[in-house]
Amino acid sequence: MSPETASVRGGRSRSVRTRERIVAAATAVFARRGLHGARVADIAEEAGIAYGLVYHHFRNKEEILAAIFQERWGRHLEYLEEVAASAAPVRDRLARLVHFWVENYRNDPHLMTVMINEISRSYEFIESHDVGTVMEAFAIVERMLRRAQDLGELRADLDCRLASYLVLGAAEMVLTGYVLGTLSHTAREDYAADERQLVAMLVDGICGT
Amino acid sequence: MSPETASVRGGRSRSVRTRERIVAAATAVFARRGLHGARVADIAEEAGIAYGLVYHHFRNKEEILAAIFQERWGRHLEYLEEVAASAAPVRDRLARLVHFWVENYRNDPHLMTVMINEISRSYEFIESHDVGTVMEAFAIVERMLRRAQDLGELRADLDCRLASYLVLGAAEMVLTGYVLGTLSHTAREDYAADERQLVAMLVDGICGT
Amino acid sequence: MSPETASVRGGRSRSVRTRERIVAAATAVFARRGLHGARVADIAEEAGIAYGLVYHHFRNKEEILAAIFQERWGRHLEYLEEVAASAAPVRDRLARLVHFWVENYRNDPHLMTVMINEISRSYEFIESHDVGTVMEAFAIVERMLRRAQDLGELRADLDCRLASYLVLGAAEMVLTGYVLGTLSHTAREDYAADERQLVAMLVDGICGT
Amino acid sequence: MSPETASVRGGRSRSVRTRERIVAAATAVFARRGLHGARVADIAEEAGIAYGLVYHHFRNKEEILAAIFQERWGRHLEYLEEVAASAAPVRDRLARLVHFWVENYRNDPHLMTVMINEISRSYEFIESHDVGTVMEAFAIVERMLRRAQDLGELRADLDCRLASYLVLGAAEMVLTGYVLGTLSHTAREDYAADERQLVAMLVDGICGT
DNA sequence: GATGAATGAGTCTTCATTCAT
DNA sequence: GATGAATGAAGACTCATTCAT
Known part of the structure; x- marks a missing residue:
């Protein structure tokens, strides 16, 4: 299996999958704590990723909600x-x-x-x-x-x-x-x-x- | 002038009037900015009183909303x-x-x-x-x-x-x-x-x- | 001595003196580390005041330099x-x-x-x-x-x-x-x-x- | 094609040319934004190369300036x-x-x-x-x-x-x-x-x- | 009671640097 | 060598709350 094949496993790049994990995690955290009560750290933890990675995909917290x-x-x-x-x-x-x-x-x-x-x-x-x-x-x-x-x-x-x-x-x-x-x-x-x-x-x- | 004398003036003490001004000011500010967007400083300014005076009347911001x-x-x-x-x-x-x-x-x-x-x-x-x-x-x-x-x-x-x-x-x-x-x-x-x-x-x- | 007299001791309010301490401290820290190398925490420490107090007087670090x-x-x-x-x-x-x-x-x-x-x-x-x-x-x-x-x-x-x-x-x-x-x-x-x-x-x- | 063959092309290896592109790009970006304002990402973009490739050639940003x-x-x-x-x-x-x-x-x-x-x-x-x-x-x-x-x-x-x-x-x-x-x-x-x-x-x- | 200066914990945000592919 | 996703330390900034006057 070539690297490229791996990177599109399931038809989506790793980046896209990460983004979706963030959106899913944020949905759960927003539901639990509300937009204001949710910390970006909570979202990252829920998604199982590093803090800063959230900011590779979204400018800020509000933008995640906007994406949802x-x-x-x-x-x-x-x-x-x-x-x-x-x-x-x-x-x-x-x-x-x-x-x-x-x-x-x-x-x-x-x-x-x-x-x-x-x-x-x-x-x-x-x-x-x-x-x-x-x-x-x-x-x-x-x-x-x-x-x-x-x-x-x-x-x-x-x-x-x-x-x-x-x-x-x-x-x-x-x-x-x-x-x-x-x-x-x-x-x-x-x-x-x-x-x-x-x-x-x-x-x-x-x-x- | 005793405190009691003061409290008789107009039927309500200064303290009570101040409290009402805070509630009224908070209502206006909450309407404009929402609970989270409202800063205690905004409420004090709207009420025309000093910053810290709010805390003589309410333990915190949420308590003002609770009072309303x-x-x-x-x-x-x-x-x-x-x-x-x-x-x-x-x-x-x-x-x-x-x-x-x-x-x-x-x-x-x-x-x-x-x-x-x-x-x-x-x-x-x-x-x-x-x-x-x-x-x-x-x-x-x-x-x-x-x-x-x-x-x-x-x-x-x-x-x-x-x-x-x-x-x-x-x-x-x-x-x-x-x-x-x-x-x-x-x-x-x-x-x-x-x-x-x-x-x-x-x-x-x-x-x- | 009334509180008012105390507050203007030396002809300047406490606030003004604090501001001057910040400017003096920032001057020393900027000289030592440069604008970018200086942390707001350093300036506050040098001035002997709390972190956040700097932000009562200046919007941000650059503004302190601008004040100087x-x-x-x-x-x-x-x-x-x-x-x-x-x-x-x-x-x-x-x-x-x-x-x-x-x-x-x-x-x-x-x-x-x-x-x-x-x-x-x-x-x-x-x-x-x-x-x-x-x-x-x-x-x-x-x-x-x-x-x-x-x-x-x-x-x-x-x-x-x-x-x-x-x-x-x-x-x-x-x-x-x-x-x-x-x-x-x-x-x-x-x-x-x-x-x-x-x-x-x-x-x-x-x-x- | 052996690495050596590649390095003979035009007299300079691809690696050397990449390094030069980074230096040239960094010069332009530093001129525009200054050392502190320049992000490694900006330099990589200006050079038309990938983000991390900069680090194959330089330990860090300061080292690019040092090279210049x-x-x-x-x-x-x-x-x-x-x-x-x-x-x-x-x-x-x-x-x-x-x-x-x-x-x-x-x-x-x-x-x-x-x-x-x-x-x-x-x-x-x-x-x-x-x-x-x-x-x-x-x-x-x-x-x-x-x-x-x-x-x-x-x-x-x-x-x-x-x-x-x-x-x-x-x-x-x-x-x-x-x-x-x-x-x-x-x-x-x-x-x-x-x-x-x-x-x-x-x-x-x-x-x- | 009134004032507003002072405090500092809590978060967001950036970005240099690493590393798996 | 090349890529760019992932990491996380560093530090700026906010603002509710406290407290000396």
Whole structure:
């Protein structure tokens, strides 16, 4: 096996793998301690690498968070867009969105914790980055609702902008409950029940049928 | 002049007034910079007092935030409790809650910004304080909904716990929109319209009548 | 004695005295190790104060050097200006300048070492500060020579600009010799002899009478 | 292809050429940023080679500067010695020295910048190397002057040691002016004029014939 | 109580140097 | 020899907190 073969083992250079280890380690540490509470030394230790190596890959701590954001938020938006654009009834599309968020939390709680606490809920992060990119999630949901409204699926006087805040606010708060442990479950079925309840409340309200 | 004489002047001692100036200054600075970004020096400057005087009144920076929390959150819960306990239909009670939150934001945006960003949205704060106290707001709303459910105002299979997350999540997200400026208004009427829309969506859902 | 009296004992506040101690300590440390070799910790230790206190008075290490520069260079230029403007023959005025430089070195070798090594001979310092201020010394000497030339004291075809480089270059190199110890003396008389020789060479050249 | 074959190509081995590229690159980078401001990475990039390869040729950064010094300063001294030893009148010999320095600057400003800023004007460099070697230039000029004095070309009471400081100080300051851009020219003729003026001032003084 | 000078631990950040490939 | 990822020591800088006046 030539050195070159070794260096691309698995199709990725050592440098790329190191970078990914840093991102993964930082996700865990940010989830545990928050951006401010996390020390670069913690991240390096978690990644099993030397202190200074972090700085070969990122200018500073904030840039690691920005990397997590860039690499994940984009995929998030793509999926939202895909669901929003589908032809299914709006109730089904909402169900798919809610399921996506809950599944994401269950698959990678650390990541979702960081997305919720340090990005989505962080005034500081949103301020210092492109507000537009963060708010794009709202815009996608709003467009989805507006199209449904045009098709008569939603009542005509609904303020779709505000409704997007309802949808994302409710979903985010439920995930926050999971993250904080105030609303956690162990059984898969419990999560499914939450999804059904949440969709029903969004679509028909708490009084509705 | 005895200390007592001084304390009688205007009904409050100088010490008490100083403490209040610190709390007010800290509220403004926390709103602007966040808990971590705020330096004690900034707070002292905003309050127009000397650096070290802050430490005659508070053990440390977090304690100032805790004071804001204790003094305001208590009143907040009292009002929630009062509304929740009233005999009005659940729709009206929800409307009063939503109006209360929006009005509070309009009266003191700095305070609401801190409540949202540093307390309600802060994993860190909630972790280090009594989670129960923060979550009490959810419990109050949940109890209110459960009573309405018992009275047949809400459908029987509604998960009231989850519904409280819907109500508070939606309200909090709308206020966050105000705070971030992504959903701000100038006219009083616009806020009133938001309130009506929000209540309608919560009660009847986005599809409902 | 009231606290106020104490705080201005000797006419200067504690803060001002601390600042002066830092400047004096930094001058000694810069002379010993150079700007880059000097650690802020060294300066604090030399001044007998805590590490962080340096940062209450100066933003960073470079700013201490800048303070030394500002506070001393100004006086230096004033004296040059005074001598340059006097009515004495140019030979006497040059003699006074040379004497001033040599005396300054003898009175405070540390300070002169810093002025020579870190300011006057430092490309880095000159680049990052106002070149004009540093070069003002040349301008003063040049104007002095030009006036002497107008009065017929100097030959008509002398390039006074270049002559100012001769005067300051020669003086600086002699002081550098003192600083480096390649041209040091112990007897006061030796310095006086150097002054006479230097003036004679500048005025009449190495071949002249 | 054997190593020897490779080393024969063009008369110099690849290793030697790499070393020269490093020295040339370092000269440019030192001129731009100074010894302290120059990072080894900058030098490697300028040389178009890999980071660590620098360390196959030099133990550390200072050693690169030392190499520049050794390889150039030696030739410099040789030329000074040659001129000093010639039989021409002292005025002509001084003129040749001055011309040599100015020409050197014009041919390779980067090199001269480094020689002036990092070697000749650097207390730090001189301290950490053989002061004697650096000062040899002064000794050569001093011996040249002393011989001229013995021949009656210079006045008997001239302090030749101090005169060497005059000559080298003046020359160095003029070159510094070129380097800093405070005394720069575009026309070749301007440099020639400077040389004539400088020699005249050194020989006959600023008042002299 | 009021002041703000003083303290120093905690971190970030840089970058020369090493070393496995 | 060549590469550049990895190391880690060194030191700058911040800022919450203490304390003498």
